[in-house]
Amino acid sequence: MTADGFIRDSFNAMIGALECAAERAGLITRHAPVTRAAARRFMSRLRQLETLLRRLLVLMAAELDLGVKPLTPAKAGVSSNQSPPSEITRTHPDRARRTSTRTHFPLLPVLRPYTADDAARLSALPRRAPRPVDETLLVHRYCTLLTHLRRPERLARRMARHLARLRTAGEIRPTCAPQPGLHRLSPELGALAACLPAMIAAALSDWYDTG
Numbered sequence: 001m002t003a004d005g006f007i008r009d010s011f012n013a014m015i016g017a018l019e020c021a022a023e024r025a026g027l028i029t030r031h032a033p034v035t036r037a038a039a040r041r042f043m044s045r046l047r048q049l050e051t052l053l054r055r056l057l058v059l060m061a062a063e064l065d066l067g068v069k070p071l072t073p074a075k076a077g078v079s080s081n082q083s084p085p086s087e088i089t090r091t092h093p094d095r096a097r098r099t100s101t102r103t104h105f106p107l108l109p110v111l112r113p114y115t116a117d118d119a120a121r122l123s124a125l126p127r128r129a130p131r132p133v134d135e136t137l138l139v140h141r142y143c144t145l146l147t148h149l150r151r152p153e154r155l156a157r158r159m160a161r162h163l164a165r166l167r168t169a170g171e172i173r174p175t176c177a178p179q180p181g182l183h184r185l186s187p188e189l190g191a192l193a194a195c196l197p198a199m200i201a202a203a204l205s206d207w208y209d210t211g
Helices: 004-025 036-062 093-098 116-124 135-150 153-168 187-203
Strands: none
Touching (some): 004 036, 004 135, 036 187
């Protein structure tokens, strides 16, 4: 891979940022329960790093030659405007604290539209005391992302197959919008995130080629 050194350095920087965020949240030291504010800050940073991971996977996938004919959406059982469903292997919460869990990382972020009915239903709920932070969920997300950052090759192959299905189905070329909140990242990761949209556009520039 021509950009192997660049991508490997990017993953190493992301691993450092993830471990630093986990330490600040108290997930590593475990001297005291994680506060709700610390959990929110950690999840915000984790989502930023997950976005960076997905975009780096596109760069890796663009240079992969799997040698396999991509399935059409009809054969794959997935409509052309849908991404393959993510499957999660659940484990006992106590085990999640000791070992990293195997999970199928969603290649596209799972988004759910927030409607007026949702707002009305939430406002009608009685006020209750804040629940304690579910540290098991935080540890699970941390271990999952850390595992994929250390060994991203399998996800890159999944991304390559996903892009191949989209291209075979005649979908438009995927676009990468500028990532918000770059000022919250380190200068190294902020520069990486700012460059990725142009790099992905260049990597997918032959999307409509038929030869």
